[in-house]
């Protein structure tokens with residue numbers, strides 16, 4: 112099937128390449144000319160494991176193209192997927208300008224019948240706005256559908272090629288039939304395939320992301336209690352996780368959640384509920400506990416180092432999670448800002464995210480490796496659980512440092528390993544080892 116993907120961010124690019132792999136004829140467009148230029152040259156606009164190989168293979172097979180002219184990209188497509196950004200406005204509400212622009216573009220350039228599919232995370236009701244925008248322009252025969260994306264950064268290629276489940280929503284049977292054809296190989300393979308009405312599909316995405324965020328905040332609130340009650344949050348998470356009704360996933364306490372989905376989706380969902388006259392205060396609390404997770408780590412650094420002026424703090428990992436160069440809403444950078452404001456010198460290491468981190472926080476120094484970052488430091492803080500951080504030789508790290516203080520914001524080390532390397536060790540939600 113001929114498919115057009117509008118937007119080549121994390122969701123759009125991986126989706127386009129996956130559709131090509133499923134055997135469709137895919138053309139991707141982005142309003143950012145620089146991105147189009149990079150992609151046409153075979154370069155990737157961001158780091159995502161396995162993506163470059165997949166894109167190159169599909170381009171070489173002739174199933175995937177990047178087209179800077181939207182008219183050419185959209186012409187002849189049976190389905191157009193809207194994968195543009197929906198960044199938060201200052202008040203947390205999702206900014207849907209790019210969605211409107213994409214709908215306008217489809218209306219102007221579509222030829223024949225087209226199914227317009229929202230893949231960007233949007234508040235429920237957006238599809239109706241998309242339809243109204245297209246009707247106003249009045250050019251194309253179209254139906255709308257929603258097909259929310261559940262890709263995780265760092266595992267996006269795997270998630271797109273082998274999804275846990277697929278969710279599609281539309282109020283028009285024809286549109287659902289087109290989507291069934293698009294996902295035919297996945298359906299045959301037995302991937303759970305859920306069809307709902309349009310609004311429920313839109314709402315389900317926010318419901319999932321907000322719920323997972325709530326699990327993380329629950330674990331972080333527990334960590335605050337464990338620190339006061341002298342208990343161990345990882346032991347409690349294991350007990351909770353052994354109950355299949357709860358599940359162990361997303362109960363890791365630490366610096367909290369970041370990235371471009373959870374923080375903005377929790378906010379947008381709360382705003383959306385408010386707009387409907389429902390006060391979803393639980394989500395405000397999820398956000399507050401998430402902020403508190405960084406503040407608690409900052410307080411632990413202060414407790415360990417006393418005055419922070421002229422102290423050197425090494426941050427191990429800067430991206431919001433491992434296997435990505437994404438630093439948007441990264442807890443490590445929130446922590447960096449708090450430390451810099453308190454007068455500390457901050458030096459970070461990250462296997463992929465250093466350029467992005469430096470762009471966001473120019474006062475941050477960066478080092479090429481963990482031991483370079485730790486050189487002369489009074490404190491090292493684990494912010495992101497990259498393999499390159501997990502596999503650090505703790506004796507070598509301690510030897511490089513001015514003071515043997517290790518703050519573990521992701522609980523990647525054991526108290527025994529940290530203590531035997533000679534560290535004063537401060538995990539999260541667990542008893543510190545200070546000998």
Ligand code: UDX
Nearest residue numbers: 260261262263264361362363367368369370372431432
């Ligand atoms: C998330 C959803 O998982 C995905 O389904 C959705 O489509 C997009 O948003 P992503 O943002 O890539 O994906 O990251 P995810 O792996 O879910 O982690 C989000 C954040 O939560 C990270 O900052 C991570 O460090 C943090 N986290 C996760 C915790 O702090 N504790 C946990 O137990 C799990």
